[in-house]
Amino acid sequence: MTDIARAAELLRAGELVAFPTETVYGLGADAANPQAVAKIFAAKGRPQDHPLIVHLADAKQLDRWARDIPDAARKLAAAFWPGPLTLILKRQPDVIDAITGGQGSVGLRVPNHPLALELLRTFGGADGGGLAAPSANRFGRISPTTAEHVREELGDAVAMVLDGGACQVGIESTILDLSGDEPAILRPGMISVDAIAAVLGQAPAAAGRAPGPNTPRVPGSLDSHYAPQTPLELVSSDGLVFAVRNAIIKQERTAFLASMAQPIHHEMISWRLAPADPEPFARALYASLRELDALGCARIIVQAPPATPGWLPVLDRLRRAAG
Ligand code: TXA
Ligand code: MG
Numbered sequence: 001m002t003d004i005a006r007a008a009e010l011l012r013a014g015e016l017v018a019f020p021t022e023t024v025y026g027l028g029a030d031a032a033n034p035q036a037v038a039k040i041f042a043a044k045g046r047p048q049d050h051p052l053i054v055h056l057a058d059a060k061q062l063d064r065w066a067r068d069i070p071d072a073a074r075k076l077a078a079a080f081w082p083g084p085l086t087l088i089l090k091r092q093p094d095v096i097d098a099i100t101g102g103q104g105s106v107g108l109r110v111p112n113h114p115l116a117l118e119l120l121r122t123f124g125g126a127d128g129g130g131l132a133a134p135s136a137n138r139f140g141r142i143s144p145t146t147a148e149h150v151r152e153e154l155g156d157a158v159a160m161v162l163d164g165g166a167c168q169v170g171i172e173s174t175i176l177d178l179s180g181d182e183p184a185i186l187r188p189g190m191i192s193v194d195a196i197a198a199v200l201g202q203a204p205a206a207a208g209r210a211p212g213p214n215t216p217r218v219p220g221s222l223d224s225h226y227a228p229q230t231p232l233e234l235v236s237s238d239g240l241v242f243a244v245r246n247a248i249i250k251q252e253r254t255a256f257l258a259s260m261a262q263p264i265h266h267e268m269i270s271w272r273l274a275p276a277d278p279e280p281f282a283r284a285l286y287a288s289l290r291e292l293d294a295l296g297c298a299r300i301i302v303q304a305p306p307a308t309p310g311w312l313p314v315l316d317r318l319r320r321a322a323g
Helices: 003-012 034-044 059-065 071-080 114-124 147-157 193-200 237-249 278-294 309-322
Strands: 017-019 026-030 053-055 085-090 105-109 174-177 184-187 232-235 254-258 269-273 299-303
Touching: 003 017, 003 026, 003 114, 017 114, 017 147, 026 034, 026 114, 034 147, 059 071, 059 105, 071 085, 071 193, 147 278, 193 309, 232 237, 232 309, 237 254, 237 269, 237 299, 254 278, 269 278, 278 299, 278 309, 299 309
Parallel strands: 053 105, 085 174, 232 299, 254 269, 254 299
Antiparallel strands: 017 026, 085 105, 174 184
16 A cells, blocks of 8 residues: 555544645644544644644635635635645535634645645545645644654654655745635735735735734734744844854853854854745745754844845744744
8 A cells, every 4th residue: 555545544534644745744634524633633732723724635626615715716726726825715614613713714725745635636535525734743833844843743643644855835825814805814925925916916915914803813823933942033134243242252052043154153153054045044944943942052043034025924934933
């Protein structure tokens, strides 16, 4: 039996299978099976009322999960799926509460990874079955971008980990809410606001609006999330040399993630060179944070990237990691 066939069999039996996507590794369960979905919350230590994204093999399965689907959703699906965009749509009535967090909407996406798609096709079949899959980390921790990270995070809590190598995008999908009166970004990601606006013919409302009574809950919007255990600070490029000197004077072992070359070499300083562009920076970000976290330094200092639109999703994750 192939790994995919075995994974699909485990999922049908209500077990958890972690699988690679282009963004981060997901912790998958049959989205129609409440007992299986309950195992996700137990394995992650995640609060029960946080909704999960349902992963589909194909946009043709949208109608099985969502209703009153606006044209905008079909257009965006055609433009970006498979890819790192999650659409929040009005749910079909039979979507279970454990998926929606009891809300009237459901999050859906078709991931762009050959193993994920093969698994979804094998599992989903003709009846449009989907896999609920949050990032395969313990609640509040750094998302995994390799199969090894998943094993570190979840150990025996997961029946199987499909290894598809390192994730190419490296940070979670853009989440766009199309269930309300106007399109709104709930979580920035590498599918940019501009790319979405170009398809919609209208700019979506930006992330970080003041929540209204109907604003969906998004745990990624909790202040501290995606966080290493070591305290993390963002420091502008102008402040980096000062921060290095300060660490040496205070005799505090400090890890740096920066695109500038190491200015001073000293035993108190660990320096990791970061890519100077957002895409490679995002790809390497979580693995770098994990490695720096494992050094057991007093703090991690990250050179703050420029506050330009291309860096927005990366900056969002760094701010959350800084707490
Ligand atoms: O890239 C990704 O999206 C990854 C991969 C595995 O697909 N998944 C991921 O899942 O990041 P998770 O559970 O860590 O984050 C999903 C986010 C949460 O912030 C959740 O609140 C939000 O999606 N979400 C899911 N369904 C929602 C809904 N109906 N309304 C509002 N937010 C929803
Ligand atoms: Mg997550």
